[in-house]
Amino acid sequence: MMSLRVLVIALFLAAIALLGVVETVARRERSAVPTLGEMCGFVMSYRLGWLPVGRIGVFGFWWWLGWHFFAR
Amino acid sequence: MERPSEFAAPAERAWTRSAVLVPVFALISLVAGALPSFSLSANLLVLCTGGSLFWIGVSNTVREVQPLPRVPAVAAWWIVPFGLLILVEAATFLLGSTDSHPTLSRLADPVLERYLARSALFYGWMTAFWGMARR
Numbered sequence: 720m721m722s723l724r725v726l727v728i729a730l731f732l733a734a735i736a737l738l739g740v741v742e743t744v745a746r747r748e749r750s751a752v753p754t755l756g757e758m759c760g761f762v763m764s765y766r767l768g769w770l771p772v773g774r775i776g777v778f779g780f781w782w783w784l785g786w787h788f789f790a791r
Numbered sequence: 792m793e794r795p796s797e798f799a800a801p802a803e804r805a806w807t808r809s810a811v812l813v814p815v816f817a818l819i820s821l822v823a824g825a826l827p828s829f830s831l832s833a834n835l836l837v838l839c840t841g842g843s844l845f846w847i848g849v850s851n852t853v854r855e856v857q858p859l860p861r862v863p864a865v866a867a868w869w870i871v872p873f874g875l876l877i878l879v880e881a882a883t884f885l886l887g888s889t890d891s892h893p894t895l896s897r898l899a900d901p902v903l904e905r906y907l908a909r910s911a912l913f914y915g916w917m918t919a920f921w922g923m924a925r926r
Contacts, residue, residue: 723891730879731895737872744868751865758869760858760926771849777923778848782841785916788899789909790837791828 807853816917824910828903840917848924856926 738755745752753761765773805811819840826833847853880895888894903909 724893727879727883727892728898730875731898734872734876734879737875741868741872751863752868753859753862753866755869756856756922756926757859758862758866759923760856761862763923763926764858771851774849774851778845778920781916781920781923782845785841785913785920786834786837788896788903789823789826789828789913789916790830790833 804853812921816914816921819917820910820914823913824906841920844917844920844924848920853921853924854926858926 741752742755744750745754745757759777763771763773763777765771819836823833823836823840826836876895883892883894883897886892888897903912
């Protein structure tokens with residue numbers, strides 16, 4: 720089903736384009752929208768007591784993503 | 792919106808300078824681009840570089856930017872692209888990731904077979920890792 724494949728690719732491209740749009744809006748001067756980096760920083764600041772759960776989660780996910788794409 | 796400020800006078804280490812990191816990352820990426828998927832060497836390289844960057848990130852060794860104390864409601868705009876990405880990825884994964892409804896990694900496979908693309912994406916992966924470690 721070629722048309723379904725095209726639709727899936729179009730949806731992925733739309734999601735990536737939307738990421739670019741929101742980041743561009745966030746980087747405008749006086750924008751109320753935080754950038755992706757600021758969002759990551761906020762998520763990574765989450766702690767459970769002494770344990771930096773946010774940092775472990777984000778870095779763990781990124782590490783796994785690299786392994787998923789480049790090693791397996 | 793109130794932007795986060797840099798931490799007060801972080802002592803810059805020699806090895807964290809761009810002049811050092813860019814060639815090191817480039818060299819590792821050039822090696823990574825030549826390693827095929829499922830090979831022991833590719834696994835070891837990702838585990839070692841990822842592990843090092845994970846440790847640097849979790850231990851706050853190079854952290855320079857103070858995080859936002861809270862995020863405004865408009866930050867919910869980020870849900871739109873990530874929600875769409877997760878929705879399509881989950882649907883294609885549940886449908887078995889075939890040629891007619893491929894997951895992102897299946898679509899990326901032919902691209903990652905090319906040496907330069909693989910090296911460039913590996914470089915991007917490490918740079919993003921480093922960027923997050925600084926936050």
